[in-house]
Amino acid sequence: xxxxxxxxxxxxxxxxxxxxxxxxxxxxxxxxxxxxxxxxxxxxxxxxxxxxxxxxxxxxxxxxxxxxxxxxxxxxxxxxxxxxxxxxxxxxxxxxxxxxxxxxxxxxxxxxxxxxxxxxxxxxxxxxxxxxxxxxxxxxxxxxxxxxxxx
Numbered sequence: 001x002x003x004x005x006x007x008x009x010x011x012x013x014x015x016x017x018x019x020x021x022x023x024x025x026x027x028x029x030x031x032x033x034x035x036x037x038x039x040x041x042x043x044x045x046x047x048x049x050x051x052x053x054x055x056x057x058x059x060x061x062x063x064x065x066x067x068x069x070x071x072x073x074x075x076x077x078x079x080x081x082x083x084x085x086x087x088x089x090x091x092x093x094x095x096x097x098x099x100x101x102x103x104x105x106x107x108x109x110x111x112x113x114x115x116x117x118x119x120x121x122x123x124x125x126x127x128x129x130x131x132x133x134x135x136x137x138x139x140x141x142x143x144x145x146x147x148x149x150x151x
Contacts, residue, residue, distance in 0.1 A: 045123055052119045052138040055095035059117035062089035062097065063144035066113040070104055071146035077104030081113050095119040107150025115142045 066085025070077040081101040089097035104111035
């Protein structure tokens with residue numbers, strides 16, 4: 001194909017370039033339409049798992065704090081340990097916590113604080129929709145043991 005002028009050659013090249021750019025824009029839109037929902041689900045799933053991990057760490061910290069308070073209490077160490085652990089756990093605002101404590105009362109005996117934590121699994125319905133299964137909530141236990149101090 002011979003061109004009469006340099007202008008005709010440049011016009012033909014520009015036309016091919018514009019057609020190529022239009023095709024590339026369409027391909028980019030298609031790729032975005034496929035990848036974006038997957039990336040959003042993965043990101044939100046990661047956030048859900050991160051919050052569940054945070055609830056587990058908060059339960060561990062609450063158990064440690066409660067056991068420490070109970071170990072230095074001279075009267076009703078288990079009751080004070082439960083109160084301290086519940087107060088510490090509820091400060092997080094994430095998840096549900098159940099605190100139990102036992103032991104203590106004499107110098108050198110152990111006081112044990114256990115914190116059971118639960119956090120809802122927001123993606124259970126989505127996984128069921130695509131054929132997967134998952135528990136309705138994440139849950140776990142944290143336990144801390146301190147020796148009763150005395151003087």
